[in-house]
Amino acid sequence: MGIRVYKEFLGIFLLCAYYFSSLASGLDILTASESMKDPDTLISNSTNFTLGFFSPKNSSNRYLGIWYMLKTSVVWVANRNEPLTDSSGILKISENGNLVIQDGKEHVVWSSDGSDNDTSHVTLQLQDSGNLVLLNNITGKVIWQSFDHLSDTTLLHNNDGSNAQEGQKFMLTSWKSPFDPSMGSFAASIQPTIIPQPFIWKNSHTYWRGGPWDGRIFIGIPNLDNQYLNYGFTSQNVNGTFYVYFVYIHQLPLSFYKLNFEGKLVFNSWDDNKKQWVPQWTVQQSDCDIYGICGSFGSCDPLRKPICSCLRGFLPRNAEEWNEGNWTNGCIRRKPLKCERVKNETRNGYDDDEDGFVQLENTKVPDLLNGTFTVSALPDCRIQCLNNCSCLAYAYDAGIGCMMWSENLIDIQRFSNDGLNLYIRLANSELEEKSNLAVIISIPVTIGTILVAACAYVIWRCSAKHQEEPLTIIDNEISSEMLKELPLFEFAKLAVSTNNFHSANKIGQGGFGPVYKGKLQDGQEIAVKRLSSVTGQGHEEFMTEVVVISKLQHRNLVRLLGCCVEGGEKMLIYEYMPNKSLEAYLFGPLKQDVLDWQKRYHIIEGTARGLLYLHRDSRLRIIHRDLKASNVLLDQELNPKISDFGTARIFGVSKDEGYTRRVVGTYGYMPPEYAITGIFSEKSDVFSFGVLLLETISGRKNTSFYNDQQALSLIGFVHIAWKLWNEENIMPLIDPKIHNPQFEEDMMKCIHIGLLCVQEFAKDRPTMDSVILMLHSKIVNLPFPKQPAFINWQAAFAESSQNQQKSSSNYHVTITNIQGR
Incomplete structure (x- = not known):
């Protein structure tokens, strides 16, 4: 009996020892006085990410890497080109503050490229984002981090729905094979050309191109808006390196882009039920995605057989090779353009015939080769191209402007949707060869x-x-x-x-x-x-x-x-918008339950982004002047889309405000300076957005607070919101259907932003870029809102109309009731 008890005690002791050993090896921080030996690990605080030594399948080599949940889900490798041949590897912080991997003989096989003289305060931490960070705890200086040295994977994080931004140097290199993490043949990055474009290279030769960045998406990647990853994307040039920033709108699982050993860029997300990564979308969809497969002046269409054809007005450079399926030599022009005819005196009676353009719809525009591409903010693309003898084609994008190409046009692809209209310059005689005269x-x-x-x-x-x-x-x-x-x-x-x-x-x-x-x-x-x-x-x-x-x-x-x-x-x-308008969902009798807080926040954020585009990011500055719930339409996924531009106005670059004698809009959404004096600006839309934001949170029309005697008064909705805010009793304003203590802080912040937008004086209201920054910011010390516009519009309109009648008979005020369109 004593032996049996002893064995049970020993078993419990060993189990506890193993448990505490696991805890010790599972810390997320390594100090300068410590080291991590194979098979010890660092585990992030969330326990999702692990740093440790591993061997790929069918290999005995040991590598230091980071994996998510399972060792088969490796997302980063340190010594990918310097593998250890046994399990004697050690990870530690060196005397000069670098992170090093040593073998059993204390030879350094890999080292980071950072350093810090004060190594006593240097620590290594595996963060919940999967980022391995070497930093000085006293100064807060980041000495080195794995996100600046990606391997084949870039992690996309949601940070628990907080819409935080993650910045990474976007440079990926593929594994040599599925079981060999050493650098393979493919690399992906964003090139700082005239307009940034993403590229994949194979052995230093261009293999794939994603098209130019228009401030919102890469326009050479079809259906980018409709994929599983729903994010905003911006880029900035820091010391010649482009950083990528992902801004989440929805709550999403951990996702990543992976450049696989075949050179394909694959978007994956984590399936928690299957406990594995699931490929969701591949950037390259067909052979047409291979860079320049059809050569110069050739166009690729994956729905045609053969996939390559010469552009209209062009013939194969080598007909025999072309017919055999070798299209890389491309095409040549069939008839010279006017400038060339005049130069070579081969006019043949056509010297007065201007060149023209043929339109290619839904097109991936050609590469922006150095010296052969220009961009212009002026709207008359066609005239600019015709006036430039070297211009061979043009396209227009609202986020970029006029794009014009000279010399070779390469890597053109036809999409079934998306893309731009590309206009190819041809001799006038080529344009006359149309079979259908009626057209x-x-x-x-x-x-x-x-x-x-x-x-x-x-x-x-x-x-x-x-x-x-x-x-x-x-x-x-x-x-x-x-x-x-x-x-x-x-x-x-x-x-x-x-x-x-x-x-x-x-x-x-x-x-x-x-x-x-x-x-x-x-x-x-x-x-x-x-x-x-x-x-x-x-x-x-x-x-x-x-x-x-x-x-x-x-x-x-x-x-x-x-x-x-x-x-x-x-x-x-x-x-067509299948879900009609935001008004139908907010104020309809049956649909309020559909819009929980996260969906409403998504609509608020999307509407703000649409306004920012109108005010700052489009080629022309546009003031909408009638933003309201019925003019925010919802698509199949309840994504908001601003509509109804019948009352919009366009400003010049240097103009800040305009004036009208014909005031149009919807009472309750119009700011006082516009309703009374006819002055409008970007801040007019900001005011309307503020009212819309408060409506979205409260679930009630702003007119539902009015008394019959105050039908044209802002004393009501905005006044009540501001009054409750000052009394620190804002909860009655929040729609009970969306109240959730988990999101209470975000709701309060949005109400705060809404009150900032409806302040009486336009100069006090934030711009839309500031609104978006506040929506995404974790900082709670926002400016305190000033008093909203507590005025009686009915009396103001009467007084304003009398004054106008004395000086002019052409002043008009058009007020729209808040009804669905």
């Missing part, structure tokens, strides 16, 4: 109709009789290119798609006219906004939307697909 006639006639209407409208607006304000549709001259390049829809096809505009397909009604749901022959769902032919209203709004939104491309702005102008009909065609 030649109908397009100029239709374009001419739009231009005549635009010119007539501008003349009417500028006439003395109808002079309304110094600011017309836009501050700059209306560009005919904006109208010319906008896709045109046939009335007959729109009638078929909407069942002859049947009332059953009507999904909204506004001052412009009714909006109908339609379905084109290819299955695409659309929203058709039809100018009311009965009331005759909306002509100005139609022209404004055509001019303003035709060039806007942002994930948080509704996309204009085209227009229709036939006879007396004027229609705008938009992408």
